[in-house]
Amino acid sequence: MPFEFDTATQLSPTATPGTFDGAIHPGWDINGNANGGYLMALAARAMRDESGRPDPISVTAHYLAPGPAGPVTVQAATVKTGRQLVTMTGSMRQGGRELLRLLGSFGDVAAMSGGYQHTTLVAPDLPPREQCIQHSSARATVTVALADRLHIWFRPEQVPFAPGPKSNIAVIEGWAELADGRPFDMLSLLLVADGFPPPVFHLDMPAGWVPTIELTVHLRGVPAPGPVRCRFHSEIVQNGFLQEDGVVWDSNGQLVAQSRQLALLPRS
Amino acid sequence: MPFEFDTATQLSPTATPGTFDGAIHPGWDINGNANGGYLMALAARAMRDESGRPDPISVTAHYLAPGPAGPVTVQAATVKTGRQLVTMTGSMRQGGRELLRLLGSFGDVAAMSGGYQHTTLVAPDLPPREQCIQHSSARATVTVALADRLHIWFRPEQVPFAPGPKSNIAVIEGWAELADGRPFDMLSLLLVADGFPPPVFHLDMPAGWVPTIELTVHLRGVPAPGPVRCRFHSEIVQNGFLQEDGVVWDSNGQLVAQSRQLALLPRS
Numbered sequence: 001m002p003f004e005f006d007t008a009t010q011l012s013p014t015a016t017p018g019t020f021d022g023a024i025h026p027g028w029d030i031n032g033n034a035n036g037g038y039l040m041a042l043a044a045r046a047m048r049d050e051s052g053r054p055d056p057i058s059v060t061a062h063y064l065a066p067g068p069a070g071p072v073t074v075q076a077a078t079v080k081t082g083r084q085l086v087t088m089t090g091s092m093r094q095g096g097r098e099l100l101r102l103l104g105s106f107g108d109v110a111a112m113s114g115g116y117q118h119t120t121l122v123a124p125d126l127p128p129r130e131q132c133i134q135h136s137s138a139r140a141t142v143t144v145a146l147a148d149r150l151h152i153w154f155r156p157e158q159v160p161f162a163p164g165p166k167s168n169i170a171v172i173e174g175w176a177e178l179a180d181g182r183p184f185d186m187l188s189l190l191l192v193a194d195g196f197p198p199p200v201f202h203l204d205m206p207a208g209w210v211p212t213i214e215l216t217v218h219l220r221g222v223p224a225p226g227p228v229r230c231r232f233h234s235e236i237v238q239n240g241f242l243q244e245d246g247v248v249w250d251s252n253g254q255l256v257a258q259s260r261q262l263a264l265l266p267r268s
Numbered sequence: 269m270p271f272e273f274d275t276a277t278q279l280s281p282t283a284t285p286g287t288f289d290g291a292i293h294p295g296w297d298i299n300g301n302a303n304g305g306y307l308m309a310l311a312a313r314a315m316r317d318e319s320g321r322p323d324p325i326s327v328t329a330h331y332l333a334p335g336p337a338g339p340v341t342v343q344a345a346t347v348k349t350g351r352q353l354v355t356m357t358g359s360m361r362q363g364g365r366e367l368l369r370l371l372g373s374f375g376d377v378a379a380m381s382g383g384y385q386h387t388t389l390v391a392p393d394l395p396p397r398e399q400c401i402q403h404s405s406a407r408a409t410v411t412v413a414l415a416d417r418l419h420i421w422f423r424p425e426q427v428p429f430a431p432g433p434k435s436n437i438a439v440i441e442g443w444a445e446l447a448d449g450r451p452f453d454m455l456s457l458l459l460v461a462d463g464f465p466p467p468v469f470h471l472d473m474p475a476g477w478v479p480t481i482e483l484t485v486h487l488r489g490v491p492a493p494g495p496v497r498c499r500f501h502s503e504i505v506q507n508g509f510l511q512e513d514g515v516v517w518d519s520n521g522q523l524v525a526q527s528r529q530l531a532l533l534p535r536s
Contacts, residue, residue: 057509058482058530060328062355062371064348079369080332084508084532085481087330087369089357101347101355103330103371105481105530112508116473116533118438119504170386205384213353213373214326216484218530220506236387236523238488240352240380241325243526255504258511260528262326262486264352265384 003182004149005191009042011049011074018076020046024094026069027145028191034067035146036212036261037194041187043074043090043102048187050076051086051106055186059104060216067092067099079103084112109186109222123229123249124173129153132174135197150195151177160201170199170234176248177227184223184250186257193217193246193259196232200242200266203234208266210242215261226251240265271450272417273459277310279317279342286344288314292362294337295413296459302335303414304480304529305462309455311342311358311370316455318344319354319374323454327372328484335360335367347371352380377454377490391497391517392441397421400442403465418463419445428469438467438502444516445495452491452518454525461485461514461527464500468510468534471502476534478510483529494519508533 008028011020028038040061048056072094079087090102126132132153137144153175154160160172176192178184184192194217198210229249236243246259276296279288296306308329316324340362347355358370394400400421405412421443422428428440444460446452452460466478497517504511514527 058330060371060482060484062326062347062373064350064355079330080366082332087332089369098348101357101371103328103369105330109507115508116471117506118436118468118471118473118502119506120438121503170388200386203384203386205386214328214484216328216482216528218482218509218511220504220509220511234386235389236488236526238385238387238523239377240383241486241488243486243488255506258504260484 004180005178005182005188009045011046018050020074022074023071024067024069027149029145031142032068036215037191039067039100041190043092044190045187046074047076047088047090047104048106051088053086053106053108055107055109056219057105057107058218061100061102062214063100063212065097065099070094121247121255123253124231126155126229129175133159149179151179160197166204167202168204170203172196172199173231175227176230183225186219189248189257190217192248193257199232200234206266210263210266212261212263217257217259219257221254221256223250223256224252272448273446273450273456277313279314286318288342290342291339292335292337295417297413299410300336304331304483305459307335307368309458311360312458313455314342315344315356315358315372316374319356321354321374321376323375323377324487325373325375326486329368329370330482331368331480333365333367338362389515389523391521392499394423394497397443401427417447419447428465434472435470436472438471440464440467441499443495444498451493454487457487457525458485460516461525467500468502474534478531478534481530485525485527487525489522489524491518491524492520
């Protein structure tokens with residue numbers, strides 16, 4: 001029985017080189033629109049396979065239209081094959097409409113591991129999962145189907161849409177694990193990098209759909225098995241746009257992914 | 269007399285739509301290789317002009333080869349024209365070689381200004397410029413010609429390559445201003461976003477050329493006239509790669525640009 005994530009990102013090569021058939025699967029969405037990290041993972045899988053390298057290293061997507069469930073075509077093309085990295089473009093289309101355009105570098109993180117290390121980012125000291133609050137797919141106004149595929153446990157004081165006054169602190173930390181226990185790899189970390197609700201939901205502003213303009217994820221290490229610890233925060237909401245940064249640590253405390261996105265403010 | 273930055277990013281349309289002739293000008297380089305922010309600005313100018321919108325909003329470049337001075341061709345193509353944003357691809361070539369590939373969104377920041385604002389990032393409390401140390405183009409082992417085009421004044425305790433033991437704190441803060449007094453706009457902020465020496469030079473590791481793999485810059489506001497305040501720092505050096513974040517504030521204290529890059533560790 002294949003894992004859900006692998007089925008949901010499955011691709012079939014077509015007769016056209018670099019072009020793959022796949023589908024946006026139901027269940028990875030928020031109110032019917034597929035999660036941006038899932039869409040990135042689906043497209044990046046085609047880019048990775050076409051690159052001949054095992055790992056996404058840096059992937060940027062610009063989001064052009066929401067992605068409802070249904071068949072898609074993913075095109076991947078090589079820009080440059082270097083010694084350490086292969087630079088790729090990608091594009092996902094549904095019917096006549098382009099949903100996302102991507103640019104990324106692919107390589108072999110295991111082959112580059114070791115060397116000089118220095119980090120000042122520390123994994124959040126989260127309470128154990130049983131003391132955290134699990135993300136639920138059922139909400140008053142929105143159905144977060146994704147929450148049944150990617151399990152998330154929030155730090156108790158940072159649960160979005162909790163009753164009471166808003167904290168006005170745009171931070172959400174928590175645990176994440178794929179629902180069927182599939183261990184994370186560098187591809188599925190792309191899902192995690194956009195898998196949490198927007199931390200701006202804690203701000204004293206109208207909540208609503210936060211359309212991502214651009215998402216960049218840096219993959220920094222091969223994740224160890226087990227749940228990951230995540231921290232998402234927004235530092236600057238200004239002139240109609242907001243920035244959101246994410247950091248993901250594996251069960252060994254290794255920083256495995258860093259993400260940043262620019263999104264449009266929710267329209268109330 | 270045009271300003272240096274405008275001359276150095278000048279482009280002429282060719283007979284092929286979306287294709288422009290230009291040149292990597294000498295003087296914007298480190299040891300003969302053009303600065304990555306300057307190259308991004310040159311390419312983004314073509315993308316911006318082709319987009320029909322006044323401002324870069326989010327620009328990502330993947331760097332494929334170093335750029336010595338000489339003629340280049342820049343291609344810009346529209347991916348999608350939306351109501352608020354136009355998504356563009358870009359590519360810069362020199363001779364038969366592609367130097368960078370880009371993806372970006374362009375819009376009109378002034379038209380989107382206002383609305384809900386929230387920021388937790390604070391501009392560094394820098395000493396006045398006359399108490400800071402000006403970046404010099406002449407170094408023992410490297411010629412930073414860029415330092416004569418983009419003037420930088422470092423916080424005194426953060427001057428790279430200062431004598432004495434290294435601080436092991438990967439932070440560099442300082443003032444920046446174009447040498448000929450040209451006021452900053454959103455295009456020239458792309459130069460600033462990669463204009464400082466790498467803060468990892470303060471770490472206890474071999475210094476050397478730090479090749480950028482990928483640089484993403486978010487432009488967040490129209491800069492007021494006057495020098496900008498900048499903060500660059502690296503939080504994670506791991507598995508042969510380093511991340512570097514930059515933030516730029518204008519003379520009114522408005523955050524105007526945020527950048528992140530993934531680069532390769534210097535090879536000693």
